[in-house]
Amino acid sequence: MAERAKLLLELSGGQLVRLPPRPKTGILLTNTGTPSDHSYWPMRRYLEQFLLDTRVIEMPRLIWLPILYLFVLPLRPFKKGKCYKAIWNMEKDESPLRTISRNQANDLQKALEAKGESVVVNWAFRYGQPSIADGIAELQKAGCDRLVLYPLYPQYSATTAATMCDAAFHALLKQRHQMAIRTVPAYYRNAVFIEAIASIIEEKLKESGDVEVIVVTYHGIPLPYQEKGDPYGYQCHETTELLRERLAKGGVTSAELVTSFQSRFGHIEWLKPYTEDLTVELAKSGIKKMAIVAPGFSSDCLETLEELDMDVREQFMENGGEKCVYIPCLNDSAEGTRVLADVVSKQLVNFDV
Numbered sequence: 001m002a003e004r005a006k007l008l009l010e011l012s013g014g015q016l017v018r019l020p021p022r023p024k025t026g027i028l029l030t031n032t033g034t035p036s037d038h039s040y041w042p043m044r045r046y047l048e049q050f051l052l053d054t055r056v057i058e059m060p061r062l063i064w065l066p067i068l069y070l071f072v073l074p075l076r077p078f079k080k081g082k083c084y085k086a087i088w089n090m091e092k093d094e095s096p097l098r099t100i101s102r103n104q105a106n107d108l109q110k111a112l113e114a115k116g117e118s119v120v121v122n123w124a125f126r127y128g129q130p131s132i133a134d135g136i137a138e139l140q141k142a143g144c145d146r147l148v149l150y151p152l153y154p155q156y157s158a159t160t161a162a163t164m165c166d167a168a169f170h171a172l173l174k175q176r177h178q179m180a181i182r183t184v185p186a187y188y189r190n191a192v193f194i195e196a197i198a199s200i201i202e203e204k205l206k207e208s209g210d211v212e213v214i215v216v217t218y219h220g221i222p223l224p225y226q227e228k229g230d231p232y233g234y235q236c237h238e239t240t241e242l243l244r245e246r247l248a249k250g251g252v253t254s255a256e257l258v259t260s261f262q263s264r265f266g267h268i269e270w271l272k273p274y275t276e277d278l279t280v281e282l283a284k285s286g287i288k289k290m291a292i293v294a295p296g297f298s299s300d301c302l303e304t305l306e307e308l309d310m311d312v313r314e315q316f317m318e319n320g321g322e323k324c325v326y327i328p329c330l331n332d333s334a335e336g337t338r339v340l341a342d343v344v345s346k347q348l349v350n351f352d353v
Helices: 002-011 040-051 063-086 096-114 132-141 158-172 193-207 225-226 232-250 276-283 302-319 336-346
Strands: 025-033 120-126 148-150 180-183 213-217 256-262 288-291 323-327
Touching: 002 120, 025 040, 025 132, 025 158, 025 336, 096 120, 096 336, 120 132, 120 158, 132 158, 132 336, 148 158, 158 180, 158 225, 193 232, 193 288, 193 323, 193 336, 213 232, 213 276, 225 232, 225 256, 232 256, 256 276, 256 302, 256 323, 276 288, 276 302, 288 302, 302 323
Parallel strands: 025 120, 025 148, 148 180, 213 256, 213 288, 288 323
Antiparallel strands: none
16 A cells, blocks of 8 residues: 555655545625724724725716815714714624624524534625625635625615625635635515514514504615616615515504615715605604614614614604604524525525535
């Protein structure tokens, strides 16, 4: 046997021949991101990275860059920093999105292992740290040669899912042994997802009592983006319709569902109706009890905890409303983990050839 091994070594040019390891799949959960702190300079770095993304701001650079560096970045970090401070996880000294993202990855790892899947789950952000490139590098270091990229946006938009893919593909460009990749498509019609959102709505309304209107709000995008072919707005409306059908079957609430869009930036027209305007109009029209749910967000973050649960609530109450129920995102709940596991499991089928 020793002579045979010596002969094989000589035939291989003196190089040791090893069998490749068994293929392993890495799952990377990605979300928009968060600043590392709510003070000025961390906020500025985060906003700069976000607002320099050509998927997010499609304005010509010659016009946008002077606006960004002369007017937006000098002032906006002060305003947004105060908003982040209002929701900051002081115990861990981090934003809620970072806390939730870490928990989502850990819970998904356990759920997939319980189903017998041999995977490694990691998490990363498009803006801020950990970056998507760093998240992929960690998975490759863990022995993964296959990658499932999971942008945590049920509805597709070039401003979210596409820019996540851009960052991942750019990271793969630098790999010698390039990982095979699958990207999770929009899952706004996924039955487990719709059931999870409906269940959380029903559970919350059982606790708080029924309401007259449920505002189903989504992060907006500029109207020209949709006119260029972005399907996001249409997918948001379909999500609302599926929720309406499911809630009607449950019979827990008789509330009317209304779709709206939030978080405008700049002066161009965005998808309408605007959440902040709609809720004020509802209050002035005599609606006293309203609930808000945001099924376009997988995790509670600045846009939900500060904008919806604080600002929109305050405006509704100031204009005649009496009760405003905020329904949290799926976050790292058991329902949320079931959605993540269901969506990922579909991507793992036949990935190992």
